[in-house]
Structure formats: structure tokens, C-alpha cells
Amino acid sequence: MAEPIRAGILGATGAVGQRFIQALADHPWFEITSLAASERSAGKKYKNAANWRLDEKLPDEVADMEIVSVDPTKVDADVxxxxxxxxxxKTVEADFAKKGFAVASNASAYRMEKDVPLVVPEVNADHLGLIEVQQDNRGWDGYIITNPNCSTIMLVATLKPLMKFGIQNVNVATMQAISGAGYEGVASMAILDNVIPYIGSEEEKMETEPLKLLGEFNGSEIIDADFKLSAACNRVPVMDGHTETVWITMRDDPTPEQVRQAFLNFNPHLGDLPTEPDQVLIVRDEPDRPQPRLDRNMGNGMSISVGRIREGIRYVLMGHNTIRGAAGASVLNAELLHKQGKL
Amino acid sequence: MAEPIRAGILGATGAVGQRFIQALADHPWFEITSLAASERSAGKKYKNAANWRLDEKLPDEVADMEIVSVDPTKVDADVxxxxxxxxxxKTVEADFAKKGFAVASNASAYRMEKDVPLVVPEVNADHLGLIEVQQDNRGWDGYIITNPNCSTIMLVATLKPLMKFGIQNVNVATMQAISGAGYEGVASMAILDNVIPYIGSEEEKMETEPLKLLGEFNGSEIIDADFKLSAACNRVPVMDGHTETVWITMRDDPTPEQVRQAFLNFNPHLGDLPTEPDQVLIVRDEPDRPQPRLDRNMGNGMSISVGRIREGIRYVLMGHNTIRGAAGASVLNAELLHKQGKL
Amino acid sequence: MAEPIRAGILGATGAVGQRFIQALADHPWFEITSLAASERSAGKKYKNAANWRLDEKLPDEVADMEIVSVDPTKVDADVxxxxxxxxxxKTVEADFAKKGFAVASNASAYRMEKDVPLVVPEVNADHLGLIEVQQDNRGWDGYIITNPNCSTIMLVATLKPLMKFGIQNVNVATMQAISGAGYEGVASMAILDNVIPYIGSEEEKMETEPLKLLGEFNGSEIIDADFKLSAACNRVPVMDGHTETVWITMRDDPTPEQVRQAFLNFNPHLGDLPTEPDQVLIVRDEPDRPQPRLDRNMGNGMSISVGRIREGIRYVLMGHNTIRGAAGASVLNAELLHKQGKL
Amino acid sequence: MAEPIRAGILGATGAVGQRFIQALADHPWFEITSLAASERSAGKKYKNAANWRLDEKLPDEVADMEIVSVDPTKVDADVxxxxxxxxxxKTVEADFAKKGFAVASNASAYRMEKDVPLVVPEVNADHLGLIEVQQDNRGWDGYIITNPNCSTIMLVATLKPLMKFGIQNVNVATMQAISGAGYEGVASMAILDNVIPYIGSEEEKMETEPLKLLGEFNGSEIIDADFKLSAACNRVPVMDGHTETVWITMRDDPTPEQVRQAFLNFNPHLGDLPTEPDQVLIVRDEPDRPQPRLDRNMGNGMSISVGRIREGIRYVLMGHNTIRGAAGASVLNAELLHKQGKL
Structure with a gap:
């Protein structure tokens, strides 16, 4: 690459922000040029403002960067x-888009806006076409693209290859890791030796975002996919990795082996995106896989593991929620933008 | 009571055996007269043979009892x-029944035999009528009655009051405690920071036992209930308490409030059985309940907590797997036998 | 008892406040007459203001009590x-003492004040004599008595019977439960699959409070005990129950068996205080005890378990931090006050 | 390198065996040529015999290797x-040494034998001189070298730079990870929400091995170091990473800062061994570090983190028990052998 793409991180000190740093620190295309966080942190060196919680060393070149405020006039970056x-x-991302920044967001604020692409590259890369619609609509020099909720990303990656069988209904029960709630999100007294059968707003996201993601882009808008989802979301004492148990009713009533083959043959051909895993879906044939602790780091945390495909159709999927389901998802989106010449 | 009923425990040293001791130690009707375990333990005092793992003191009168082998000629008991x-x-329980013992079993060996009652007192007390059929068939002086698998017990207690709406299909995802596998059943390296999406034979039990339990006894046999169940069973890092997420399709398509009322009005009127909880079902209206750590001891571990009743119909249930789901279930069955004059 | 003693709880909604409710709800001497908490909660029913987190049902009579603010003019109580x-x-407890209340405090604010009794009934009941000194000094109608930090209480209960051997030095490493930090005190991402080798101010308390507790009251002041303590405090993923590993150097160099006998013979004869356990110290001879999950509820959470007494002298102790180490400690202090005619 | 050194693994399917595979799979000097395990596994492909439990993919070239029995005539290797x-x-390692193999052992069987080197390369590389003594004594063509117990390795790495201050006494309390007991070693019901204050034989190892490691090799034997150790070993619910709280009495009574400098300046200069970390000791100045989940992978699991250096002298150390404390330790020993021309 001639010139690295200059990248800023908004919310750089939190759990997902730290995952962004990890994903971008040695990235072949991007260079971290700005770290933005709350006023409380602005002006401090990153190493003094953030409580670094990953089990890899904070990269030296990041440690000494000065944090700026979340303000388009303070941030020096292309994306x-x-x-x-x-x-x-809601407010801040629009401010950046107005000022000409490409915004790759992991936040939920714009996901369901009609002219904002909600994208998982392996599922609906063509939805990036909405960027032009968005810029026309809003008169922005830049734009916003979003990735879905962590639990949705993993689910839609498995639904996509089954669309051809005519999905009619999806019931999904999740067992979600504590990191999904952010560092202070779940008190240890709440979750040790426990299950919490509720995660605020999570079920609503899982029941709506997939329909947009699996919908058709007709050049001006997304026509939502037409099936029903019902989600039951649970928090369990797991650090990273969301596990989901799925039942799907399909028009063509495929056999478990047909579903398995559809997963094995799912090969979205994105091209050489640095964060793209060798296999989007890893099919496990052992009776007791996938498991979060054993499988969450497959494909550098970007692969989704699927197993227990049985009559029903039932199966179990699992993916890394703060990599595949958050920071890695946004970075993959930005890589796709670059490959498509939009960045 | 004039005379206590003499009670033996087969498999007295294991996790469920310890729960039997806890349930029977101060029981108003039963007196522990025999503790039977493997040859390795026979001849030893209980306190020396068993690794007592409950957080209550091992009752003194049990501590010094001598363990006998699992042999009807060594065991002194009515039940x-x-x-x-x-x-x-399979073999041992038949041996005891032949010799005239009433056998209240938590094992799965006889549950699905046509002439063996599979009973949850609040659900199908009348199935005890099968005892006569069994004795006629087999020529036994005693008999065997069984309680279902732990996950089934909790599920059927919530299905029973919904039968009137015409249950057609049940999808259930469980999050089960480690104590369900026995003391050495789940290695800590397997489950710490993890979910295991598989429990051997568990799904098969959950998909068949409820149909017998909710079936009709016509005086000579059980006519199974006619609906479909699909179960996905998961192990989670929780000590005690199985949580289940349920989707039910019903002919009459009741509203969540109708389902809630059916749960609230479920009152099986067993009479004054000592182990019976005040409420079989406790309905929780908070968004984030039930939770195993907070709710498993309700009703001395014999109540089942239900919550999150929503369109779908979806709900979450939770109960104590080694009390309500095992030892307490067998003891409640024996209390019912006594009340019906069968013991 | 003719008249129950009217009891208020300051900070009634938190983790220790809930333990106070549990300890006082069926108490033979005390009756809960006031629940005080922050302005945010004042005016609400307890059940609506507090997030009840114990696995016993919130007592009905408490559930509907209205919370008042932490203000001596709003609280109706003797203690x-x-x-x-x-x-x-610091401020509030003084306000209550001025207005004539007996204050039994679990807070650290007054523990080390020269004229405030820091008491564990089995260890230094006679230090309550400081109450008169305090009232003289300060001109208060009421008074403040305190109990030590949770980790200190358990430690001093084992040091007391060893004082006769001439304690010279104590090294103690603790493994403390998360409930010690309050409900929101330890994030699950901080402690799952982890040990945190630091608890703010804890070591300082453990290194000073025991010297006051084991000191001599000469009628006007406490002459501190004269030995050295060094503490290393660690947080571990345990719900309740602090475990402590202790090394003691003693002038008389007793054998492990002499130490064991000193523990077995430790019998403080308090009289019939309702919260007093049958045994202050429970000596365990198994090689792998005490353990928090198995032993924390012994003596209704008021007994301290000791084991692994070996050359060194080394031993391990364990007690329930929010019962013996907090709410139960304060209640036991108040019971002692009553028995001494001071309440 | 011209020729890779051919390496066999004895006990290749277990927890430490898997760590050996991980350490050797891409090793620049060694090539895995034999995997040996119990008769039950012999003849099977590794992927079918072993339950791979690391969160990295089993290397393909290992997956299809056929397991042989633990027999010197079946194993093809230099080391x-x-x-x-x-x-x-005890028996098997001697058999291999007799047949000319270099045996780098993580087992405890030979550690304390007078003519067997017990080595941590950064601490006592010169003890490898015992190999000649061993071969003379026993008439073996090959030889055995050993690494210490996991908890000892980490401790001695911090004691070594303090030897100059005249160590007189060490008290150490450990909080050890479950992986130290092997995959099936600790039942989840034993350790969830718990601490077990006992690990069989662990304290004995920690109280003897350091004296040999820190002893002087005089050309024919080791003269043990002369100070006293007292260990209290605890199991905690942590996957990997042993934490140790240490008190040391030293003749020269150094200040915490002198101790800190001794750690910072500890630089054993081994040369370019592939498994050697950049820093043997990483000194952490934050009040709440080291922590196992955050620090265990530092230096690819080969660095030992030290913190909380305080008056006393007290400090806390932490290292990865199955890498630095087991497989990595043996591999580093073999690398040292090679560099010294002994392999």
C-alpha cells in the first residue's frame, strides 16, 4: 500500500474501543491517527486514561497517544x-458524517434508519449502495455505515445460506457473554453461579435487524426479508463468546445434511480483506461443539462455529461477541468500503 | 403419626443420595433406617464413606449409620x-420390588415402561393407578414408581395448566446446572468460562417423558399426550437450578395474560404433603426473573418459578434440579403413596 | 420478652442492609421499626426501592414498610x-448518637477512635466499658459501638485463644468473596477466571484493628496489644465467605496440637444471645477444609471454621463475610449491649 | 538450522502434552517426530485419541500422526x-535414558534425585553439569533433566535476584489455577464459588525444590541453599495462572525499592533461546497487578509478573502454570541443552 488510511476511534477507552485498537494496531491498511473519548479522558495519554483489560500488551505506539475529545474538529482521520x-x-456520528468522515459504527443508533447501510460483508455487501442514497438524502460529505448487534451478526451469517430453502420462522435462545455489556455492565454478584434471562433491548434487535440484513436492495431502498423471528436472550457467566440455539422452519423442509452442506458451501468470496477469516462458518461435527471457550478465537475471532445440526431444523452457533460481533465487524466493513473504492 | 415409615436410600453417598438424606432427616412421616451404597462403602460408617458436600451439617444420626450393600436382604425399610x-x-430396583419393597426411583431405567407410573404429584397423581397393573403383570409384591428427569419435571409443571389451550408444539432450550451431572460429572476445566451445548440423553428424555406424564390413564394404560417437543440442552456454570426457555404453539392461541392466569390459578390440591410447596408455580413479573441463584430455594427448593411470559407464547422457567428435580420429587411421590394408602 | 427493642437500619437497601433485615426479621428481641436509606429511596416502599438479592423471600412485613431518610428526626428506634x-x-452516626440513639455500626468511620468500642463479643466484651468514656467525652445521650472489618473479625476470633502463647508476628493472606465489596463493587469482567491481589484499605484495617480488639481496657482507655501484623488481601470469584491463610510466630512456640486444643477450648460464655453460634470456632480435621461454599453457613453463618493447623504455626480460617463479618456482628454486639443492660 | 532436532512427547494427549504440542508445532529447532501415550490411544491418529482442549486449532500435521506406546523402541526422537x-x-523415563534419549521431564519423579539436574534456565543453568555425573553414576547413554513444579518455577525466578540480600525465611500462599490438576483433576462442583485450601504434595514440593534450584553446583553435587520455606497452597476458580503472595525475611533487610530494582535488573542472558521471553520478570507498578487473566499470556506465557512490592518484604507474583510452569519450562530446558551442545 502506498498510503495508510488514517483511522480514528470514537469511544477508544471502553471494552469495544480496546478491541478496535487491537484490530487496528498492526493493520496492513489502516493507521490509528486519533483516539477520541470523553472529556474526562481528553488531554491524557491513552495509557493513563484507559484501564487496558485485554490479555495482550497495549501497543506502545498507542500507549503514548494523547486522547482528544469526540469532536470532528479534533479528530484527524479518513474513517x-x-x-x-x-x-x-445519534448526534456525534452525524456530526462526523457531515464533516466528511466515513463513519463505521458499532452503535445501534443508525442501524435501522432507511438510508443507512446495516452490513455484514459476507451477507449483504451490496447494501453499501445505500451510501449514495444517504448522501443524497442528507447532503452529507461523509456517511455512516453500521454493523448489527453482536448476536444478530452471528445469526444472520448462518441464516444467509439457508435463505434458498425459504425461511419462515426462527426461534433463537441465546447464552451471551458478560463482555457484551461492557466492562462495568454486569456485576459479579449478579452473574456468578447464575443465569439472567433478560438483556435490555437485545431481543428487539435480534427480531428486526436480520430482516433488513437479509432484505433486497433495489437501488434505492431495502425491501425487508419476510419471515418471523422470536428471540430469548440470556446472560451467562462466560467472558467472551455468544452461544445461540436456533430452531428454523423452512418452506422446503431441508434435511439436516442439506443444511450442513449449505453451511459448508457458504463462501462469500469477499476477496482479500485482511480481517476476513478463511472460513466464515466452521461446521463442527462433534456432538458437544461449538463451545465459547474453545471456539471463540477461531479465525482470529472472526469465524462463526456451527454444530449440532439436527432435525427440526435445530442447530447451535457461537461467535466472539467483541471481535466478530463488534470491533472486527466494523473493521471488516471499512475494509470492504476500501476495496469498493468508497474509502 | 403413630409409626414412622421406614425408609432406605439406595445410592446414599452420591449427590442425589445426599439430597435424599437432607429431605428425610427431619421428615415427619419417614425415618431413615437403611443407607445402601456400593461394595466399596458397605460396612463403613456413612461419615467415613461419603464425601458430604451440602452446606448443611450432616445430621448426626445419619453420620454414624453403617452403610449396607444395595441388596434387598440387607436393607431394612418399607420404602x-x-x-x-x-x-x-434396571436390575436392582426390580429385585427390591420383587421382595415387596415400594421403590420410589429417581433413575431413568423404568420411567418409560408401560406399567410403571411416571409421576409428578401435581401433574398426574392418578397415574399411580398403574401400580396395580404393574403388580398384576409382573407378580411383584412391591412395586416401582418413578419421577421424571429433572428438566422434564419443571417443564411439565408449567405445561399441565396450559393443556386446556391445546398444546401443539414445544421448543425448549435449557441452561442446566452442573449438579445435574453428579459430583464428578463435569470437570471444572470443561465448564469454567464456558457453555457446553450438549447433555447426553437429556434431550431424548425431555422429548418423550412429558407425553407420558400428560397422558390419560384409562384404568389399564397411559394414552400419551399428542404434541411435539423439541429440546436443546446446555450445561452452564451454575451450581444448582435449571433454567428453561420455552416456546409453545397452542390451538387456542392464548394471550400472555391468559397464560399467566393459568399459571397463577394452577392449584393441584394435593393435601398436606410435607414436601409439597405452598405454591407449585411462582409467577414472577419482574423482567429479569427467574434466576437460579435467587429463586432456586423458593418453597424449600420445591417451587418452580416462571417469568417473562410473552407473545409467542414464550416464557422462562427455573427450578432446583436436585431437590424439585430429583430427591424432593421422589419423596413427594412417596408422600402421595402414603396419603393414598399405598404405603 | 415484655417489649421488643425497636430497631432501625441505616443503609437498608444495600448488600449489608439486606443482611440486617434477614438477621432482624424474626429476631426474638428486636423489631424492625425504621428502614432508612438515601433520598432517592425515601418515601418508597422497601420492595420498590430495594433490589432484594438474597435467596430467601423478602419478609412480607418489611416489603411494605416505607423507607425514611437517614435522619434522626425521621427514624423511630431505640437502636x-x-x-x-x-x-x-462519620457525620450521620454522630447525629444519631447525639440524639440519644444507640448506634451499632458496621462502618469503619469510628472504629479506631479512642473512645469508641470496637467489639467482637467473644473477644473483648469488656471494651463496651468505653461507652461511658465516650458519653463523658462527647456529651452524647446515645453512643456508637462498632464491629471490625469482616476479615478482621474472623482473624481475631482465632487469635484470641492464642494470646496466652505470646503472639509476636502474624502474616495473613486472604481470599475474599465478592459480596464484601457490595452489590456493584466488583465487575464480573474483573473477577471471572481471575484473582485481584488488592482490596483498597483492607490491609491497613487488618493490620491495625486486631491490636485494639486484643488490647486491654483499663477503665478509661484501650492499651493496644503488642505484636505485628502483615496482611495481603486478594479478591477471588467466590460469592460469600472469606478464607484466610495465617502464619503466627509465638513466644512459647506451641505445637500444632496445642493450638488445636486452644481453639477447641475457646468458649467465651456470652450467655444466651440469640445470634451467638453454638461454637464460635469449628475445628476441621480434614486436610481440605474449611471451604467457603461448604462451611460458610455453619452456625447460621456465625461460626468461624478453622483447619490445616500445622507447624509454623500455620492454619486456615474461613467465615461468612456478610453475616459473621458484617450484619450478624453488629446484631450480636447489640444483643450484648442489651444483656449488659445498656440497651 | 541445518537439521531439526527430532522430538517425541510422552503423555501427548493430556493437558501438559497438548501444551507441548503447542510449544513445539512451529518451533525453529525441534520437529515433532513421535507422540506417545497410553496403550488405549496407541495406534490411533492423534485427533481421534486426544480431546484437544486448547483454544487454538490442533496443528494439521499433528492431527494425523499416529500415536505410539510409551516405549523407547517405538519412539523415534533425539529428545x-x-x-x-x-x-x-519413574520407570519409563529411566528406560528412555538408558536407550540414549535425552529426557526433558516435567514429572516430579526424578527432580530431587541427587544426580538429576533440576533446572530453570534463568536460575541455575550451570546445574546441567550434573548430566555427566548422572551418566557416570548410572551408566546411561542418555540422561534425564527435570524442571520444577509449576509453583516453584515462578517463585524461584523471583528469589534468585534476592539471594544477594541473604534470604532467611519465605512464607508463600498460593492461589492456583485448575489446569494445574489436569483436565479431569478438579470437579466443577468442587471449585465453582469456592476455594480449596489444599493441593496434595504441592506444599512439600514448594518447600524443598527451591533449595536445590538455588543451591551451588560444585562440579560433583548440589549444595542446597540454606533458608526456610513455608507454603500454603490453595486452589481457586481460575483456568490458567498461579498467583503467589510472598513474605521474605532477608539478612540485609532491603527496602521495597531495592527489591524492585533487583527484579528489574534480573537479566540472565541466556542467549537467543526461542522460548525465552524478552523479560523473565515483568515488574508491575499498578496497585492491583499482576492478575492471572490479564497477565498470564505475557511473553507468550513465559514471563513472570511481579507486583505489590512492599515493606515486609512482601510481593505478589503470577505466571502461566501450564506454559512457564510446565511445557514451556521443559522446552526451554531442551533449548538450553542444545545451546550448550548437549543435544
Missing amino acids: VFSALPSSLA | VFSALPSSLA | VFSALPSSLA | VFSALPSSLA
Whole structure:
């Protein structure tokens, strides 16, 4: 590469922000040029403002960078990755897009807006076509693209190759890791030796985002996919890795082996994106896989493992929620933008 | 009571055996008269043979009892409670029944035999009528009655009051405690920071036992209930308490509120059985309940907590797997036998 | 008892506050007459203001009590039990004492004040004599008595019977439960699959409080005990129950068996205090005890278990941190006050 | 390198055996040529015989290797790494040494034999001189070298730079990970929400092995170091990473800062051994470090993290028990052998 693409991180000190740093630190295309966080952190060196919680060393070149505020006039970058809380994201991401930044967001604020692409590259790369619609609509120099909720990403990656069988209904029960709630999100007294059968707003996201993701882009808008989802989301004492148990009713009533083959043959051919795993879906034939602790780091955390494909059709899927389901998803989106010449 | 009923425990040293001791130690009707276990333990005092693992003190009167072998000629009792592994139970429980013992078994060996009652007192007390059929068939002086698998017990207690709506299909995803596998059943390296999406034979039990339990006894046999169940069973890092996420399709398509009322009005009127909880079903209206750590001891571990009743119909249930789902279930069955004059 | 003693709880909604409710709800001497908490909660029913987190049902009579603010003019009681954060306790507890209340505090604010009794009934009941000194000094109608830090309580209960051997030095490494930090105190991402070798201010308390507790009251002041303590405090993924590994150097160099006998013979004869356990110290001779999950509830959470007494002298002790180490400690102090006619 | 050194693994299917595979799979000097395990596994492909439990993919070239029995006539290798249980190791390792193999053992069987080197390369590389003594004594063509117990390795690496201050006494309390007991070693019901204050034989090893390691080799034997150790070993619910709290009494009574400098300046200059970490000791100045989950993978699991250096002298150390404390230790020993021309 001639010139690295200059990348900023909004919300750089939090759990997903740290995963962004990890994903971008040695990236062949991107260079971290700005770290933005709350006023409380602005002006401090990253190593002094953030409580680094990954079990890899904080990269030296990042440790000494000075944090700036979340402000388009303070951030020096071509693309910004947003790990902002949804409440902030609504205003701030628009501010950046207006000023000409490409915004690759992990926040939920814009996901369901009609002119904002909600993209998983292996599932609906063509939805990036909405960027032009968005810029026309809003008169922005830049734009916002989003990735879905962590639990949705893993689910739709397995639904995509089954669309040809005519999906009619999906019931999904999740067992989600504590890192999905952010560092202070789940008190240890709440979850040790326990299951919490509720995660605020999670079920709503899982029941709507897949229909947009699996919908058709007709050049001006997305026509949602037409089937029903019902989700039951649970928090379990697992650090990283969301496990999902899925039942699908399909028009063509495929056999488990047909479903297995559809997973094995799912090969989205994105091209050589650095964060893309060799296999999007890893099919496990052992009776007791996938398991979060054993499988979450497959494909550098970007592969989704699927197993227990049985009559029903039932199966179990598992993926790394803060890599595949968050920071890695946004970075993969930005890589796709670059490959498509949009960045 | 004039005379206590003499009770033996088969498999007294294991996890469920210890729960039998806990349930029977201060029981108003039963007196522990025999503790039977493997040859390795026979002849030893209980306190020396068993690794007591409950957080209550081992009752003094039990501590010094001498363990006998699992042999009808060595056991002195009117009723024996069986916590034997299924492989042993097949032969041993028959031996005891032949010799005139009432056998209240938590093992799976006889559950699905046509002439053996599979009973949850609040659900199908009348199935005890099969005892006569069994004795006629087999020429036994005693008899065997069984309780279902732990996950089944909790599920059927919630299905029973919904039968009137015409259950057509049940999908259930479980998150099961490690104590369900016995003391050495799950290695810590297998389950710490992990979910295991598989429990051997568990799904098969959950998909068949409820149909017998909710079936009709016509005086000579059980006519199975007619609907379909599909189960996905998961092990999670929880000590006690199985949580289940349920989707039910019903002919009458009741509203969540109708389902809630059916749960609230479920009142099986067993009479004053000592182990019976005040409420079989406790309905929780908070969004994040039930939870195993907070709710498993409700009703001394015999109540089943239900919550998150939503369109779908979806709900979450939770119960104590080694009390309500095992030892307490067998003891409640024996209490019912006594009340019906069969013991 | 003719008249119940009217008891208020300051900080009634938190983790220790809930333990106070549990300890006082069926108490033979005390009756809960006031629940005080922050302005945010004042005016609400307890059941609506508090997030009840114990695995026993919230007592009905408490559920509907209205919370008042932490203000002596709003609280109706003879004695108030304080579970306030230390920062608040300094001012508030003095306010209550001035107004004539007996304050039995679990907070650290007054523990090391020269004229405030720091008491564990089995260890230094006679230090309550400081109450008169305190009232003289300060001109208060009421008074404050305190119990030590949770880790200190368990430690001093084992040091007391060893004082006769001439304690010279104590090294103690703790493994402390998450409940010690309060409900939101330890994030699950901080402690799952982890040990945190630091607990703020804990070591300082453990190195000073025992010297006051084991000191001599000469009628006007406490002459501190004269030995050295060095503590290393660690947080581990345990819900309740602090475990401590202790090394003691003693002038008389007793054998492990002499130490064991000293523990077995430790019998403080408090009289019939309702919260007093049958055995203050339970000596375990198994090689792998005490363990928090198995032993924390012994003596209704008020006994301290000791084991692994070996050359060194080394031993391991364990006690329930929010019962013996907090709420139960304050209640036991108040019971002692009553028995001594001071309440 | 011209020719790779052919390496066999004895006990290749277990927890430490899997770590050997991980350490050797891409090793620049060694090539895995034999995998040996019990008769039950012999003849099977590795992927079918072993239950691979690491969160990295089983290397393809290993997956299809056929397992041989633990027999010197079946194993093709220059050096064998032993992860055998101690009971087997005594006979089997001698058999291999007789037949001319270099045996680098993680087992405890030979550690304390007078003519067997017990080595941590950064601590006592010169003890490898015992190999000649061993071969003379025993008439073996090959030889056995050993690494210490996991907890000892980490401890001695911190004691070595303090030897100059005149160590007189060490008290150490450990909090050890479950992986130290092997895959089936600790039942989840034993350790979830618990601490077990006992690990069989562990304290004895920690109290003797350091004296040999820190002893002087005079050309024919080791003169043990002369100080006293007292260990208290605890199992905690942590997957990998042993934490140790240490108190040391030293003749010269150094300040915490002097100790810190001694750690920082500890630089054993081994040369370019592939498994050697950049820093043997990583000194952490934060109050709450080291922590196993955050620090165990530092230096690819070969660095030992030290913190909380305080008056006392007290400090906390932490290292990865199955890498630095087991497989990595043996591999580093073999690398040192090669560099010294002994392999």
C-alpha cells in the first residue's frame, strides 16, 4: 500500500474501543491517527486514561497517544470507528458524517434508519449502495455505515445460506457473554453461579435487524426479508463468546445434511480483506461443539462455529461477541468500503 | 403419626443420595433406617464413606449409620428411595420390588415402561393407578414408581395448566446446572468460562417423558399426550437450578395474560404433603426473573418459578434440579403413596 | 420478652442492609421499626426501592414498610444498625448518637477512635466499658459501638485463644468473596477466571484493628496489644465467605496440637444471645477444609471454621463475610449491649 | 538450522502434552517426530485419541500422526519431553535414558534425585553439569533433566535476584489455577464459588525444590541453599495462572525499592533461546497487578509478573502454570541443552 488510511476511534477507552485498537494496531491498511473519548479522558495519554483489560500488551505506539475529545474538529482521520454508547452516537456520528468522515459504527443508533447501510460483508455487501442514497438524502460529505448487534451478526451469517430453502420462522435462545455489556455492565454478584434471562433491548434487535440484513436492495431502498423471528436472550457467566440455539422452519423442509452442506458451501468470496477469516462458518461435527471457550478465537475471532445440526431444523452457533460481533465487524466493513473504492 | 415409615436410600453417598438424606432427616412421616451404597462403602460408617458436600451439617444420626450393600436382604425399610445410576437400577430396583419393597426411583431405567407410573404429584397423581397393573403383570409384591428427569419435571409443571389451550408444539432450550451431572460429572476445566451445548440423553428424555406424564390413564394404560417437543440442552456454570426457555404453539392461541392466569390459578390440591410447596408455580413479573441463584430455594427448593411470559407464547422457567428435580420429587411421590394408602 | 427493642437500619437497601433485615426479621428481641436509606429511596416502599438479592423471600412485613431518610428526626428506634458507607457514617452516626440513639455500626468511620468500642463479643466484651468514656467525652445521650472489618473479625476470633502463647508476628493472606465489596463493587469482567491481589484499605484495617480488639481496657482507655501484623488481601470469584491463610510466630512456640486444643477450648460464655453460634470456632480435621461454599453457613453463618493447623504455626480460617463479618456482628454486639443492660 | 532436532512427547494427549504440542508445532529447532501415550490411544491418529482442549486449532500435521506406546523402541526422537504422571515416569523415563534419549521431564519423579539436574534456565543453568555425573553414576547413554513444579518455577525466578540480600525465611500462599490438576483433576462442583485450601504434595514440593534450584553446583553435587520455606497452597476458580503472595525475611533487610530494582535488573542472558521471553520478570507498578487473566499470556506465557512490592518484604507474583510452569519450562530446558551442545 502506498498510503495508510488514517483511522480514528470514537469511544477508544471502553471494552469495544480496546478491541478496535487491537484490530487496528498492526493493520496492513489502516493507521490509528486519533483516539477520541470523553472529556474526562481528553488531554491524557491513552495509557493513563484507559484501564487496558485485554490479555495482550497495549501497543506502545498507542500507549503514548494523547486522547482528544469526540469532536470532528479534533479528530484527524479518513474513517472513524465508533464504539460510542447509542445515546451519544445519534448526534456525534452525524456530526462526523457531515464533516466528511466515513463513519463505521458499532452503535445501534443508525442501524435501522432507511438510508443507512446495516452490513455484514459476507451477507449483504451490496447494501453499501445505500451510501449514495444517504448522501443524497442528507447532503452529507461523509456517511455512516453500521454493523448489527453482536448476536444478530452471528445469526444472520448462518441464516444467509439457508435463505434458498425459504425461511419462515426462527426461534433463537441465546447464552451471551458478560463482555457484551461492557466492562462495568454486569456485576459479579449478579452473574456468578447464575443465569439472567433478560438483556435490555437485545431481543428487539435480534427480531428486526436480520430482516433488513437479509432484505433486497433495489437501488434505492431495502425491501425487508419476510419471515418471523422470536428471540430469548440470556446472560451467562462466560467472558467472551455468544452461544445461540436456533430452531428454523423452512418452506422446503431441508434435511439436516442439506443444511450442513449449505453451511459448508457458504463462501462469500469477499476477496482479500485482511480481517476476513478463511472460513466464515466452521461446521463442527462433534456432538458437544461449538463451545465459547474453545471456539471463540477461531479465525482470529472472526469465524462463526456451527454444530449440532439436527432435525427440526435445530442447530447451535457461537461467535466472539467483541471481535466478530463488534470491533472486527466494523473493521471488516471499512475494509470492504476500501476495496469498493468508497474509502 | 403413630409409626414412622421406614425408609432406605439406595445410592446414599452420591449427590442425589445426599439430597435424599437432607429431605428425610427431619421428615415427619419417614425415618431413615437403611443407607445402601456400593461394595466399596458397605460396612463403613456413612461419615467415613461419603464425601458430604451440602452446606448443611450432616445430621448426626445419619453420620454414624453403617452403610449396607444395595441388596434387598440387607436393607431394612418399607420404602426405598433410589438414586442409583440407570445401568444398576434396571436390575436392582426390580429385585427390591420383587421382595415387596415400594421403590420410589429417581433413575431413568423404568420411567418409560408401560406399567410403571411416571409421576409428578401435581401433574398426574392418578397415574399411580398403574401400580396395580404393574403388580398384576409382573407378580411383584412391591412395586416401582418413578419421577421424571429433572428438566422434564419443571417443564411439565408449567405445561399441565396450559393443556386446556391445546398444546401443539414445544421448543425448549435449557441452561442446566452442573449438579445435574453428579459430583464428578463435569470437570471444572470443561465448564469454567464456558457453555457446553450438549447433555447426553437429556434431550431424548425431555422429548418423550412429558407425553407420558400428560397422558390419560384409562384404568389399564397411559394414552400419551399428542404434541411435539423439541429440546436443546446446555450445561452452564451454575451450581444448582435449571433454567428453561420455552416456546409453545397452542390451538387456542392464548394471550400472555391468559397464560399467566393459568399459571397463577394452577392449584393441584394435593393435601398436606410435607414436601409439597405452598405454591407449585411462582409467577414472577419482574423482567429479569427467574434466576437460579435467587429463586432456586423458593418453597424449600420445591417451587418452580416462571417469568417473562410473552407473545409467542414464550416464557422462562427455573427450578432446583436436585431437590424439585430429583430427591424432593421422589419423596413427594412417596408422600402421595402414603396419603393414598399405598404405603 | 415484655417489649421488643425497636430497631432501625441505616443503609437498608444495600448488600449489608439486606443482611440486617434477614438477621432482624424474626429476631426474638428486636423489631424492625425504621428502614432508612438515601433520598432517592425515601418515601418508597422497601420492595420498590430495594433490589432484594438474597435467596430467601423478602419478609412480607418489611416489603411494605416505607423507607425514611437517614435522619434522626425521621427514624423511630431505640437502636440503629448502620450499614452506611464510611464517608457518610462519620457525620450521620454522630447525629444519631447525639440524639440519644444507640448506634451499632458496621462502618469503619469510628472504629479506631479512642473512645469508641470496637467489639467482637467473644473477644473483648469488656471494651463496651468505653461507652461511658465516650458519653463523658462527647456529651452524647446515645453512643456508637462498632464491629471490625469482616476479615478482621474472623482473624481475631482465632487469635484470641492464642494470646496466652505470646503472639509476636502474624502474616495473613486472604481470599475474599465478592459480596464484601457490595452489590456493584466488583465487575464480573474483573473477577471471572481471575484473582485481584488488592482490596483498597483492607490491609491497613487488618493490620491495625486486631491490636485494639486484643488490647486491654483499663477503665478509661484501650492499651493496644503488642505484636505485628502483615496482611495481603486478594479478591477471588467466590460469592460469600472469606478464607484466610495465617502464619503466627509465638513466644512459647506451641505445637500444632496445642493450638488445636486452644481453639477447641475457646468458649467465651456470652450467655444466651440469640445470634451467638453454638461454637464460635469449628475445628476441621480434614486436610481440605474449611471451604467457603461448604462451611460458610455453619452456625447460621456465625461460626468461624478453622483447619490445616500445622507447624509454623500455620492454619486456615474461613467465615461468612456478610453475616459473621458484617450484619450478624453488629446484631450480636447489640444483643450484648442489651444483656449488659445498656440497651 | 541445518537439521531439526527430532522430538517425541510422552503423555501427548493430556493437558501438559497438548501444551507441548503447542510449544513445539512451529518451533525453529525441534520437529515433532513421535507422540506417545497410553496403550488405549496407541495406534490411533492423534485427533481421534486426544480431546484437544486448547483454544487454538490442533496443528494439521499433528492431527494425523499416529500415536505410539510409551516405549523407547517405538519412539523415534533425539529428545523426549515427558508429561507422564509421576508414578509412570519413574520407570519409563529411566528406560528412555538408558536407550540414549535425552529426557526433558516435567514429572516430579526424578527432580530431587541427587544426580538429576533440576533446572530453570534463568536460575541455575550451570546445574546441567550434573548430566555427566548422572551418566557416570548410572551408566546411561542418555540422561534425564527435570524442571520444577509449576509453583516453584515462578517463585524461584523471583528469589534468585534476592539471594544477594541473604534470604532467611519465605512464607508463600498460593492461589492456583485448575489446569494445574489436569483436565479431569478438579470437579466443577468442587471449585465453582469456592476455594480449596489444599493441593496434595504441592506444599512439600514448594518447600524443598527451591533449595536445590538455588543451591551451588560444585562440579560433583548440589549444595542446597540454606533458608526456610513455608507454603500454603490453595486452589481457586481460575483456568490458567498461579498467583503467589510472598513474605521474605532477608539478612540485609532491603527496602521495597531495592527489591524492585533487583527484579528489574534480573537479566540472565541466556542467549537467543526461542522460548525465552524478552523479560523473565515483568515488574508491575499498578496497585492491583499482576492478575492471572490479564497477565498470564505475557511473553507468550513465559514471563513472570511481579507486583505489590512492599515493606515486609512482601510481593505478589503470577505466571502461566501450564506454559512457564510446565511445557514451556521443559522446552526451554531442551533449548538450553542444545545451546550448550548437549543435544
